[in-house]
Amino acid sequence: MRISYTIVDSTLGRLLVAATGKGVCFISLGDADAPMEAALGSDYPSAELHRDGWVDPLWVEALLNYLRGESDDLAVPLDAPGSDFQKRVWAALQSIPFGSTRTYKEIARGLGLPATSARAVGRACATNRVSLVIPCHRARRGDGGLAGYRWGLERKRALIEMEKRFTNRTAL
DNA sequence: GCCAGAACTCTGG
DNA sequence: CCAGAGTTCTGGC
Numbered sequence: 001m002r003i004s005y006t007i008v009d010s011t012l013g014r015l016l017v018a019a020t021g022k023g024v025c026f027i028s029l030g031d032a033d034a035p036m037e038a039a040l041g042s043d044y045p046s047a048e049l050h051r052d053g054w055v056d057p058l059w060v061e062a063l064l065n066y067l068r069g070e071s072d073d074l075a076v077p078l079d080a081p082g083s084d085f086q087k088r089v090w091a092a093l094q095s096i097p098f099g100s101t102r103t104y105k106e107i108a109r110g111l112g113l114p115a116t117s118a119r120a121v122g123r124a125c126a127t128n129r130v131s132l133v134i135p136c137h138r139a140r141r142g143d144g145g146l147a148g149y150r151w152g153l154e155r156k157r158a159l160i161e162m163e164k165r166f167t168n169r170t171a172l
Numbered sequence: 173g174c175c176a177g178a179a180c181t182c183t184g185g
Numbered sequence: 186c187c188a189g190a191g192t193t194c195t196g197g198c
Contacts, residue, residue: 103180104179104180104181105180105181108180115180115181115182116180116181116182117180118180118181119178119179119180119181120178120180121179121180122178122179122180123177123178123179123180125179126178126179136179139179141179141180141181142180142181142182143181146179147179147180148178148179149179150179153179156179
């Protein structure tokens with residue numbers, strides 16, 4: 001498999017977007033390029049990585065617009081492999097409205113799963129490779145606190161803040 | 173294939 | 186409020 005990726009500046013730091021010919025397969029936010037490239041490599045150990053290879057500018061632009069709070073539409077094609085269970089969870093996450101959050105338990109019940117499987121839901125979120133398109137930052141713990149986040153709790157909080165700000169602005 | 177761990181939640185002391 | 190058990194899925198050995 002051949003993967004092209006590019007790294008650009010965003011409002012939340014460096015943004016790595018990796019894509020196959022069919023869609024985005026990996027997204028990462030971070031402060032430095034190297035760790036993000038390493039994460040990409042370890043998620044796709046057998047892939048051929050091409051820095052600054054072809055990545056559809058529209059996809060990158062959509063993500064940047066989202067990070068600026070100018071768009072809640074992340075209509076970016078995905079080409080991320082995942083189990084059936086993961087895909088179901090990801091779809092449920094994408095159905096959460098912009099600016100609002102849900103608990104893992106709610107997500108589990110929305111999928112027709114018992115509340116006890118909230119743990120499995122959290123696990124599926126944790127293994128998602130496309131952080132922004134699949135809004136795992138909108139998943140909250142049952143007690144209202146934030147659970148962990150693959151790319152850092154600070155970043156998760158920043159995303160929630162950004163969405164809240166944007167929501168308030170449009171509500172006024 | 174088995175065992176340990178995880179972005180969780182509930183119950184009992 | 187703290188400690189422990191229960192659950193479902195993934196990843197490494």
